[in-house]
Amino acid sequence: MSVQVRPFSKDELKNIGLYPGIPGPYGMPAVPSRRFNNTPITPKENFLRVCRKELPAWAVIESTDIQVIQPDIMPDAYARNHGGIDWFGIDWEYEPKSAAAMVRPGTRRLSDITQWETELSFPDLSAIDWQRDYETIYKDILSPDRAVCFVIVNGLFERTADLMSFEDAFLALVTEPEVLCDFYTRLTSWHIDLIRIAKEIYGANMINFHDDMGTQKSSFMSPDMFRDIMLPHYKRMISAAHDMGVYMCHHSCGSVGNLLEYYCEAGWDFWEGQVSANDMDTLTAKYADRLGFTSGYIATPDIPEAEIKAELDRRIYRWGKDGRYIFRFRHTDPEQNRRWQDYIYECTRRLYQS
Secondary structure, eight states: OOOOOOOOOGGGGSEEEEEOOOOOGGGOOOOOEEEESSOSSOHHHHHHHHHTTOOOSSOOBHHHHEEEEOOTTSHHHHHHHHOEEOTTSOEEEEETTTTEEEEOTTOOSOSOGGGHHHHOOOOOGGGSOHHHHIIIIITTTOOTTSEEEEEEOSOHHHHHHHHHOHHHHHHHHHHOHHHHHHHHHHHHHHHHHHHHHHHHHHOOSEEEEEOOOBOSSSBSSOHHHIIIIIHHHHHHHHHHHHHTTOEEEEEOOSOOGGGHHHHHHHTOSEEEOOGGGSOHHHHHHHHTTTOEEEEEEEEOTTSOHHHHHHHHHHIIIIITTTSOEEEEEEESSHHHHHHHHHHHHHHHHHHTTO
8 A cells, every 4th residue: 555645735736856867668769868857656656556556646748757768779779660680580671751761562581470480580688788778878867766677679579570561470470379489489489588677787677578469450469369379478478577576567559458357467567559449438437446558649739629638538537547547648748747647646646645
């Protein structure tokens, strides 16, 4: 049970300087973030309260409260953020207009899922000088009073599709579930080793693990198929992470509400979902006692203030009423961004004390 914190004071909204800019995930530039004045507990402890299913002092705002890192020393990260060859030899093509990358058309790394043991070489994580990367880039800019979230892209299913096309990945789910199980067992062990590095070297408190599972209309696979093929590997990976003291967030775009029961069974602490493809009102009401939620909202000057307020209120008083929602909010105008950050902070400080 969380210890009660003092009542809200307007003094908390004052800035006391900036946190240093940190190289962002997905190739985002390093931008300093604001530091609230005299918060009743540190942002890190507030975040950990949410992870422990305790009531926080205020709703976590990712841009101010969490340090999200995705070291470019990982070939996966560099390829996805800039283009090039990833950890498993897949060629990625970067598109500047969308600030994203996709597998270069015509690229195929794996001829067939049944050949994974002979055609794939798993990267040697010990060959990378992680400590030097941490000391050179992160040591002097990561703040001990904020949590660290370490981003891992290309999850189990995504990796399969990247290696051999989405069509053949879907076919493998139906025709070669045993072979996929063997591949995922090996791939999961490799990810556990990577999570350990994120914890021991970078001090990760949470992993944001990307594995898209749906289209705009439904999940890529039936819940039964997800349970039989994907669930055991997620369970093992998450259990290992929890043993290290690391919380786990599953990033999945698409309509995957039909899979959330198994997300909970797997042990995911959070789901980073796509608002436009899911009934978030229903899902947060049904699962918030077992699963935390986070999602993005970018506001622009052309959006009426009343509309921004209504959207933030929906997230504050519906999705986040029990303290189980993390805001990934940004207004493209810096002054408006600060104003709405104040709004989220003050509303939730008062809400969680009522």
